[in-house]
Amino acid sequence: MATSHRREETAWGDVKDGTQDPEEIRVIFCAMDSFSDELLGDWSFRLTETRSQYAKVTHFNVTHLRRRSFYALPQAHWKLLAKPPFDFLNTLDRADEAIDSNAELARAIVRSGLRAFGSLAPMPDGTEPTMPQEWVGVAKHADIDKARSTIRQFYRDWAAEGAAEREACYGPVLRVLEAERARLRSQPKVLVPGAGLGRLVFDLCCKGFVAEGNEISYHQLLASSYILNECSAAGKHTIYPWVHTFSNHVSRKNHLRGYQVPDMHPATVLASSPGAGAMFMCAADFLCLYGDAAHEASYDAVASVFFLDTAPNLIRYLEVMRHCLRPGGVLINVGPLLWHFENQAPGHQDDDDGGQHGSSGIADPGSFELADDEVMALLRQLGFSVERHETGVEAPYLLDRESMLQTMYRASVWVARKPEEGRGEDTGDGEAGGDAL
Template structure:
């Protein structure tokens, strides 16, 4: 679903995080942050355990003549496990770097002594937290590698074209055009909007994404500094082991260097802010009323349990005649999450409320989404008839057998 929609009706000095953001003020929020830290700490151990250790066990459980055959060329599966272990260690260097800069940002010790419960973040991650850390590391392929550019072009270029078509004359005349990017993820779209000369504010609620985006935007030292093996931990639908062990480097563009180069060449480069908060709560607040010239949502609106809440927030924070640009599918994230529960502090099962804490969710068709948008005070300026196909962290060399 791709469209330009027109409305009828926050970072610190270091460029990191801003807003009413104090996770230590609330014990539940502090637990979420601590479990995020711990999930990056556990990346190396859990990746080795779940990827190669259990596969070695299963491999040696085969009849001895079988595993011996498969351990020799041209199969060499035991050697493949060793190479995957090396790839895991390379990926873990990124996880460790994200953890180190995150702990420093929040003034937390790397090895808490256990005496201060407000600093004891070790061994707090759940299985779900660890999975999020794994997927976050892999997501650097999509957003910050040269090889992932094909996915970015399909999703980000329509946004950049739309902004330039709508605002380039005003921007060139010296007017600051403020653009909000909800669900900013690892920050690449925010960066590209800034590089196009607009003032961008990214918003993200996931601590995994926030820590990772802060690291890549503010703490990497140069292009191609870090090695990433995005597909090494996956063993299905492979054409070859070479494909599985494909190596890329990140970041393909260093944000700080790009900004300095733009300044040296007198090219426009907008300001960059990141807010860490619930999108609906923060951007429905009085302080954000009619603050932005544009809102850009990429692979975002289908995260809404109740899309009406998202549209209300977008309408609230857009200036009169502001523009909403949307790209992405309607793969509703909460479709399979009904009737889920988790242990509460008292040990009993508590219902999980999604998004802004309200119960309930609904999935709409594309036709219904456009009808709802117009019902709520927008009109459709432009709709892309055929959306180009886009994978999501997908190896372009991937081959499905059968």
């Protein structure tokens, strides 16, 4: 399933329907149901009238259980905390309001998704599609966790306050690609696997690159499609990314701080960028799609940001990246090595599989984890020439800088090049020099 943006358009095209795969349809509707609204008695509902699944579960976990625990305290204690300067019950009320604001974004995402997959969703009055009866209430806890995580990620990709994170993680990629454009004297074609909410792909397009994002998560795809295609204005939504936990806050003001998203209106920005390139988005397993003959030697660059450690088998990832790069193309990586499949058996699914494709290439049997120096050795064994490598680069990920707990990745940032045709492979132990990224 692929979508595209052409120069004369102003945003990514819709995530078009047309899939016939029952498993993919199930994954799509589990994702939409995790954002969507509770069931009414007649199995037909309006998205503006009821709480979202995200809101239902989050209200229960964040505020309902705390109210119950609050009133379980000795009466003298809860009465003390109910008065200023604590006003703890008022804090819970404000948290409920913040969750409802997050849920407004969730509802907008599912409305957009239902329109995008219109052939799969009924339109009883011919205006707005609704969730089919058989898919209401199917979201599992893992799906709702992903919905919550997706809403929080809008802070990183689409809030003005997330600019520092974007600079730390996307800045090195943009600088290398600017140098590549000068070297090639043309408009490089860039593949971004694990594109998430699409900000890096969007920024590349704005800067004149031909950028193609790939994402397997329909939570991310539905959210990015909404923000790029249908969101009507900058600052349309206010999100509260820190509301889900009550720990390590220096003040209630910071705990319940809202951020407006998006920080810009994508369609307006693209329309006012005469030098904009092109955007494409493919919803598929990276290994299955880009390892085929049609994608061989198709890209000048692959930009891997917080993506390599999602591999159970890194060799397969790197082989596919090498396969789809043109001779002389570059692989740019920014990220840690938080191996996602560590202590798991790839391909295993429990009862709450969270909407993953069980037959995907990513879930093929076998896994291993490497240290950063071993990743460098593997690159050379596979024929790449490592041109730049920097370790210990601070790379925040959804970091609340006012929190009493600061977690910062010390990322590995490197550039590796596929040899030009006719040149031998670089398997030496030395590391090429280069400027800091």
